[in-house]
Amino acid sequence: MKHKILKITYFCMLVACGLGQNTAIAQQKNESDQYRPAFHFTPKSHWMNDPNGMVYLNGKYHLFYQHNPNSSVWGPMHWGHATSTDLDHWDHQPIALYPDSLGTIFSGSAVVDVNNTAGFGKNALVAIFTHHNHKIEEAKTGLHQYQSIAYSIDEGKTWTKYEGNPVLPNPGIWDFRDPKVMWHTQSKKWIMTLATKDRITFYSSPNLKNWTKESEFGEKSGAHGGVWECPDLFPLSVNGIQKWVLLVSINPGGPAGGSGTQYFVGDFKEGIFSADHTDIRWLDYGADNYAGVTWSNTGNRKIFMGWMNNWTYANQIPEQGFRGATTIARELQLKKVGNEVYLSAAPVKEFNLILDKAAQLKYSAAKTDYDLSTKVTSFKGKYQLELTTAQKQSFSLRLTNDNGDELVLGYDAKNNTFYTDRTKSGQVDFEKSFPRVTTAPRISKDNHIQLKLILDVTSAEVFADNGLTVMTNTFFAHSPLTQLHIKSTKPLLIQNLKYAGIKSL
Known part of the structure; x- marks a missing residue:
């Protein structure tokens, strides 16, 4: 029964x-x-x-x-x-x-x-x-x-x-x-x-x-x-x-x-x-x-x-x-x-199947502001960005839109940490702790910084130093983050930079 x-x-x-x-x-x-x-x-x-x-x-x-x-x-x-x-x-x-x-x-x-x-x-x-x-x-x-x-x-x-x-x-x-x-x-x-x-x-x-x-x-x-x-x-x-x-x-x-x-x-x-x-x-x-x-x-x-x-x-x-x-x-x-011995995490190789053909930029001179907005605007808030710096120096990636929303992520050399700041990233008032800054220690001992950002409408997944340090954060911007600046207080040399759009599924 x-x-x-x-x-x-x-x-x-x-x-x-x-x-x-x-x-x-x-x-x-x-x-x-x-x-x-x-x-x-x-x-x-x-x-x-x-x-x-x-x-x-x-x-x-x-x-x-x-x-x-x-x-x-x-x-x-x-x-x-x-x-x-x-x-x-x-x-x-x-x-x-x-x-x-x-x-x-x-x-x-x-x-x-x-x-x-x-x-x-x-x-x-x-x-x-x-x-x-x-x-x-x-x-x-x-x-x-x-x-x-x-x-x-x-x-x-x-x-x-x-x-x-x-x-x-x-x-x-x-x-x-x-x-x-x-x-x-x-x-x-x-x-x-x-x-x-x-x-x-x-x-x-x-x-x-x-x-x-x-x-x-x-x-x-x-x-x-x-x-x-x-x-x-x-x-x-x-x-x-x-x-x-x-x-x-x-x-x-x-x-x-x-x-x-x-x-x-x-x-x-x-x-x-x-x-x-x-x-x-x-x-x-x-x-x-x-x-x-x-x-x-x-x-x-x-x-x-x-x-x-x-x-x-x-x-x-x-x-x-x-x-x-x-x-x-x-x-x-x-x-x-x-x-x-540390555990690393990186996107599976199959992820490359949904990437558009990547564009690569090389720079010979250091800058305090790399304006990449014209490069990423057409991606409408979904793309992959990879960069390698020539030195271990502070920098930030500032992702913005015309609504004034801003998502900031980067590296702080003084504290040897990576961070993501979503305090001004759009809708943040639905819960009191949501507008937060997350930080992560740098584990790699290399003298240059390697960082990969995967952006998808409401999420930013950061894989630093080939996945030794990882940060995943969601956000709710009022419109796609279509503008991008890489900034530093002192001139920063980015040795290599690649970006590619990601297909919607």
């Missing part, structure tokens, strides 16, 4: 949500898309937050995401779904996972079960996610979050929830969520990396159904300004030596206030993670990159995508018809600086 009730409930929700989504899309056509990004992923309509279940199979990248199909604010969570063959162009798919009698569908991951360990079929896609039961939460028992699985044998088109859910019951921890699962070759087991309040707990399983606790990490490590969320664990090599990287999102307590993602570099042996460093390190120092994880089943490449928003104001940003976007896809690599 329990399964019949569950199926009837699921069908009713399917019909109701489907009607709601169609109505939402129709309404969207009558609303302003002024702030919809040109080339970042967004839902067709309504709310999105964390990327979920990111997995690659047979030439397709699957992106699932936290989605409320009936409102543009956070609400009952579903897994939205989109696919891509190039990480640029995304095809919207039907909602993959709906709430059921066990709860709404919170964040999680997906894997390709190559060896059919779960018995659902060879190469079945298996989603591992958190069920969040609001009724139990209201009772304040602390058992409202638990881990469940679903599987697909048609490459993600349809999904079946496992009848034995939950596969990992809650042991009495209030925050017990966001499972990121991978196959661990050395132990020949699945490893689940789970956020458990103020630390990470690792579990292992031979079949994705039966889980055993292995260890904990983080109670006295890293930043603890808020609850730990959306972890990820994966290996990367640097100079031929394999290391392990642990990503942990935190809210609040991020480097720019509100949400942020820290990382640890270390080793993972016999179910135990140990970090090589004691300092706090951030994947992105901007205000708007949260809950990001990497794609499964991509071999040695580790491709990351985050939610381009911040919980401080996520429900209030002035987008209409939809709310929320992802960062562009980024490839993560380890790089050695002195005796330390």
